[in-house]
Amino acid sequence: MSIWVDLAKVSTGVNVLLLLVLGYIWGRNYLTFRSKHTLGLLIFSVFLLAENALVLYYYLVDPTLSGWWHDQISPVWQAQMIIHGLQSFGLAFLLWVSWD
Template sequence: MSLWIAAAKIATALNVVLLVGLGYIWGRNYLTFKSKHTLGLLVFAAFLLLENALVLYYYLIDPDLSAWWHNESLVPMIVWQTQMAINIAQTAGLSFLLWITLD
């Protein structure tokens, strides 16, 4: 498996973990403060979690698409490089968001 493919999959899995953590924190804060701001952050985390979980499902589990994603001859390398860049940028952004949320 190519480094690009592995990086995209690992970044997506890490995004799911980060979003679960952020969702937990923001959900707890919403229950405490009942603020529209925390509700907005919680909804944001839920939608982004749904998107990342679906992508991870396609990468690893879906019987049709996972076979497609695992065959490097079917998916051009530029697609993997772009996916990896997007997923790692998202991981960096979510990591920063988690850091300032915990601060």
């Protein structure tokens, strides 16, 4: 089961990094263009970053929940890993399209 735990942690960490970069890009674009679309993307990245940072805190730091996550049955971690992995691919694609 430890492979699922490690993959979920790494995937969540990658999501945090991707969201920081996307937030920077979208924030810079908002300051340049002042459009509602870029503001919406920036707000989206802030909320999703907060969610992923909180999950990463639960995985790594919180004394109660960190232990609980490590003691859960494997299907829970598999589902979490799939969700975080798909989110990583989606955010990587958004970063690729936003990079221009």
